[in-house]
Amino acid sequence: MYVKEAEPSPAGLGITSAHYALPMGGMADVDLVLVDLDGTLYVGTRPVPGAVGAVARLRDRGVTVRFVTNTDSIAPQTLLGRLAGMGIQAPADEVLTPVVLAERLLDGLASPRLVAVASPGIRELLGRFLAARGEPASHVLICDPSYGAAYDDLDAAFHAVRAGAELIATQVARIARRDDGEHLDTGGFVRLLEYATGARARVLGKPSPDFFRLALDTAGTMPERAIMVGDDLAADVAGAQAVGMRGVLVRTGKGSERHPDNGTTQPDAIIDSLAVLPDLLLL
Ligand SMILES: [Mg+2]
Numbered sequence: 001m002y003v004k005e006a007e008p009s010p011a012g013l014g015i016t017s018a019h020y021a022l023p024m025g026g027m028a029d030v031d032l033v034l035v036d037l038d039g040t041l042y043v044g045t046r047p048v049p050g051a052v053g054a055v056a057r058l059r060d061r062g063v064t065v066r067f068v069t070n071t072d073s074i075a076p077q078t079l080l081g082r083l084a085g086m087g088i089q090a091p092a093d094e095v096l097t098p099v100v101l102a103e104r105l106l107d108g109l110a111s112p113r114l115v116a117v118a119s120p121g122i123r124e125l126l127g128r129f130l131a132a133r134g135e136p137a138s139h140v141l142i143c144d145p146s147y148g149a150a151y152d153d154l155d156a157a158f159h160a161v162r163a164g165a166e167l168i169a170t171q172v173a174r175i176a177r178r179d180d181g182e183h184l185d186t187g188g189f190v191r192l193l194e195y196a197t198g199a200r201a202r203v204l205g206k207p208s209p210d211f212f213r214l215a216l217d218t219a220g221t222m223p224e225r226a227i228m229v230g231d232d233l234a235a236d237v238a239g240a241q242a243v244g245m246r247g248v249l250v251r252t253g254k255g256s257e258r259h260p261d262n263g264t265t266q267p268d269a270i271i272d273s274l275a276v277l278p279d280l281l282l283l
Pocket of ligand 1: 036038039040230231232253
């Protein structure tokens with residue numbers, strides 16, 4: 001690895017320094033960029049300065065972009081609306097969330113009956129799979145509990161898993177970052193149910209290899225021609241590297257923090273923000 005001084009940041013982007021480290025040879029051979037959302041394209045409700053423009057520049061150069069996020073608090077359609085409200089245009093078929101994966105998974109089964117610990121919007125999306133009260137469940141899905149998940153929701157999930165339903169988690173992050181700081185994320189609730197039931201959850205979102213492979217499949221790209229850009233060393237960088245992609249860490253979001261999710265993973269490159277990625281790919 002060596003450190004290169006980048007072009008001075010365009011005025012007004014708010015990037016404090018433009019240093020980045022990258023492997024010898026650069027990244028000129030990339031056809032597909034998987035972009036994380038929260039912490040990378042935006043932080044909380046604020047777009048990262050220059051990030052939206054960077055996506056446009058990548059597309060202008062013929063690079064395929066997919067948005068891959070572990071967002072599991074809202075349904076994908078609601079997420080698209082939220083993105084549009086921030087000035088980020090993302091077509092539905094270019095956005096992948098673990099809720100999308102859950103719907104695909106259940107659609108592929110003969111007669112799944114689901115207990116879902118999930119927000120009303122996600123429950124509505126998955127409504128056709130929901131088990132009626134007293135009906136045996138085949139699957140339990142744990143999503144972001146911040147809608148107000150209560151004891152009774154978790155107890156129903158506990159009972160279903162104890163009765164034989166498969167435990168599925170959208171993601172297992174410990175900490176969610178919002179505008180007002182750190183909050184309890186889905187992972188703690190998943191681990192709670194694992195502890196209580198003795199079951200081990202199947203994780204749908206990043207860093208699951210299936211999540212990255214689906215993103216590659218939708219773009220028809222080989223892993224060695226793709227990179228993942230995100231602010232989470234474990235979910236984004238390590239997850240991508242495990243399927244043969246390169247993983248780029250941004251210093252926005254939680255990428256610059258000491259964070260319990262960030263282990264000993266070595267990113268293929270570290271950049272100040274998504275805004276400088278197009279320059280990195282040109283080298
Ligand atoms: Mg992120």
